[in-house]
Amino acid sequence: MELLNQVTQFVISGLATGSIYALIGLSFAIIFNSTGIINFAQGEFVMLGGVLAIFSLNVLHLPLVVAIAVAVAVTTIIGLVFERLAIRPLKNATPLMLIIITIGASILIRGLVMLLWGKDTQALPAFSGTDPISIAGATLLPQHLWIFGVTVLVIVGCRLFFNHTISGKAMRACSFNRRAANLVGISVGRMVLFSFVISAAVGSLAGVIIAPLTMTAYDVGVMLGLKGFCAAIMGGMGSGLGTVLGGLILGTLESLGAGLISSGYKDAIAFFILLLILFIRPQGLFKKGETERV
Amino acid sequence: MKKIVSTAFASIALFCLSTAALAAPPIKIGALFAVTGPASFLGEPERNTAQMVVDEINKAGGVKGRKLELITYDTTGDATKAVQLANKLVKNDQVVAIIGPSTTGDSMAIIPVVERAQIPLISCAAGSKITEPVRKWVFKTAQNDGLAVARIFEQLKKEKKTKVALLTVSDGFGASGREQLKAHAARYGIQILSDDTYGPKDTDMTAQLAKIRGSQAQALICWGTNPGPAVIARNAKQLGLAIPVYMSHGVSSKKFIELAGDAAEGIKLPSGKVLVADLLPKSDKQRNSLLAFIKDYQNHYKAEGDHFGGHAWDAVMLLKGAIEKGGDTPAGIRNALEATRNFPGIGGVFSYSAKDHAGLTKDAFTLVEVRKKDWVLVK
Numbered sequence: 001m002e003l004l005n006q007v008t009q010f011v012i013s014g015l016a017t018g019s020i021y022a023l024i025g026l027s028f029a030i031i032f033n034s035t036g037i038i039n040f041a042q043g044e045f046v047m048l049g050g051v052l053a054i055f056s057l058n059v060l061h062l063p064l065v066v067a068i069a070v071a072v073a074v075t076t077i078i079g080l081v082f083e084r085l086a087i088r089p090l091k092n093a094t095p096l097m098l099i100i101i102t103i104g105a106s107i108l109i110r111g112l113v114m115l116l117w118g119k120d121t122q123a124l125p126a127f128s129g130t131d132p133i134s135i136a137g138a139t140l141l142p143q144h145l146w147i148f149g150v151t152v153l154v155i156v157g158c159r160l161f162f163n164h165t166i167s168g169k170a171m172r173a174c175s176f177n178r179r180a181a182n183l184v185g186i187s188v189g190r191m192v193l194f195s196f197v198i199s200a201a202v203g204s205l206a207g208v209i210i211a212p213l214t215m216t217a218y219d220v221g222v223m224l225g226l227k228g229f230c231a232a233i234m235g236g237m238g239s240g241l242g243t244v245l246g247g248l249i250l251g252t253l254e255s256l257g258a259g260l261i262s263s264g265y266k267d268a269i270a271f272f273i274l275l276l277i278l279f280i281r282p283q284g285l286f287k288k289g290e291t292e293r294v
Numbered sequence: 295m296k297k298i299v300s301t302a303f304a305s306i307a308l309f310c311l312s313t314a315a316l317a318a319p320p321i322k323i324g325a326l327f328a329v330t331g332p333a334s335f336l337g338e339p340e341r342n343t344a345q346m347v348v349d350e351i352n353k354a355g356g357v358k359g360r361k362l363e364l365i366t367y368d369t370t371g372d373a374t375k376a377v378q379l380a381n382k383l384v385k386n387d388q389v390v391a392i393i394g395p396s397t398t399g400d401s402m403a404i405i406p407v408v409e410r411a412q413i414p415l416i417s418c419a420a421g422s423k424i425t426e427p428v429r430k431w432v433f434k435t436a437q438n439d440g441l442a443v444a445r446i447f448e449q450l451k452k453e454k455k456t457k458v459a460l461l462t463v464s465d466g467f468g469a470s471g472r473e474q475l476k477a478h479a480a481r482y483g484i485q486i487l488s489d490d491t492y493g494p495k496d497t498d499m500t501a502q503l504a505k506i507r508g509s510q511a512q513a514l515i516c517w518g519t520n521p522g523p524a525v526i527a528r529n530a531k532q533l534g535l536a537i538p539v540y541m542s543h544g545v546s547s548k549k550f551i552e553l554a555g556d557a558a559e560g561i562k563l564p565s566g567k568v569l570v571a572d573l574l575p576k577s578d579k580q581r582n583s584l585l586a587f588i589k590d591y592q593n594h595y596k597a598e599g600d601h602f603g604g605h606a607w608d609a610v611m612l613l614k615g616a617i618e619k620g621g622d623t624p625a626g627i628r629n630a631l632e633a634t635r636n637f638p639g640i641g642g643v644f645s646y647s648a649k650d651h652a653g654l655t656k657d658a659f660t661l662v663e664v665r666k667k668d669w670v671l672v673k
Contacts, residue, residue: 002508003508005508006504006505006507006508009500009501009504009533010500010501010504013498013500013501013504014501016498017497017498020497119334119335120549121520121521121524121549121553122553123524123552123553123555130528130531130532130555130556130557132531132532132533132534138504139532139533139534140532141532210497213497213498213528214497214498214525215497215521215524215525215553217521220495220497222495223495224497254501255498255500255501256501258501258502259501259502259504259505262490263490263491263492263501263502264464264491266492266493266496267493
């Protein structure tokens, strides 16, 4: 009975952590889907969300809701400026060059945040209290429900956007074939800009809602970004649902591994899975092989 | 008129030159701190404090009429860099003594350099292996982890709790604490039921804590530096962990209470006395040093002085005392350092000897508890 209780707790904790990874993974997938590049500054967008929310709350003394809105808005603008200044000017750049640029940008953003706000870890107050909630012998915090809720909303939102709006469909078209998309009159440049804006918004939102739980500092983006990337790879960098499942599986395995095997191997588990998937199913767990559809 | 002015200037200039020529050259002291990089939370307050203390000493007329000159370099917490900079201090700057480095790794790396050059080193790092075995030229100011462990185990024994669970961070600080906890447990009749770790950047420790909740442990000892322990405190509250939680001196700052919030209530930890200076009895030997340091730091940097700065305060003040007694040669300083007894510093009351270059007893730590978002002394 005790073991059953423990396992329930491991799974629930794992799902909670996993949905954080899923949300960050989604923001990776959005940019990849329209540009074919992996934005390694994604973790920094997550960090910026948390750090800016705390700054707006503690220094500017804005109410929590406004502080969150400001944080997401400012990060989104940073995402936009980033695309304009660093990605757009490069004509005919290879994906590898663009990826290296995003790595550079991530180091720059981290450094600036460290200079502006220092190196201290800070916490955002929980949105609706810290009284634990009991579910089937395991406990959760109200903040976890916020994370689950926002993740579901973002998935549904993305699905609707990519499948049922002109811009969304245009962005998908760009990811399949840029040249063809261009030929049918889609402004590829604008779609790339859109994808950066959306993914900065999603990333920063993730950063804001997890800040009360995990706390935040200038360097939290690295690990979160890596785990989110892992989730996106598991989902095949594509379908929204695949990435989410990837994140949830990753979080649960980590938690089970830490609880049942040894906590020393927690991060090793994530990277082991990443390597395993890249070897066995580089197209992702839930994606069928490439099919040509015209 | 013009001529008078120019003669006046000339004579003033001459006067300045002559006094400069008459004054003895400053005594050069080297300092290596990890001001940037992952250990900057140690190195930055240490550098600030060392510079502040040296300035104060010079303002008050220096040591035996001679000014001190502090030459500080940033190791960035990189052992290779620490060795290069130590060599630079020895060869180019020709310092008579070195204080720092901030981390155990950096300190261990430069020990061969100072031993070869025969220059005294006062390390500000905590690892007990720096001064065990005793090395002729190496001293340290930061309290050994073993002393903090002893303080926790004593309290557990008093509360008749014999079964504990460990949760330590998987970095140098946690590994050293874990080693000490395991090494001393038997002496206090304490049984370690489980021994888990967490990564320094982990954001959820419920898995480890759920496992501990299901065990027979009567207390949890968690060893780490911010923010991990704050996450553990929050997770423990979330899981309704009913056993008392002990933390290490690695989180003894207001920051921990701020991060852990309500979850910090009731957590006990061994702490250097600087945290609770105003609560100490008047009879405490360190009281005056502590209050002076806190006031000074507040005036200079508009921030609370912490333990880490305290390690540098101790190093500079010990050095000052040694120069007063032993002169300004490396050998004289070393001998005078070794003869230092009952020096009331920030980290504790130092008594070095030929057999002990760490100089502190477990009285350097006092046990504190978080109550109503502040520290209280545990009697």
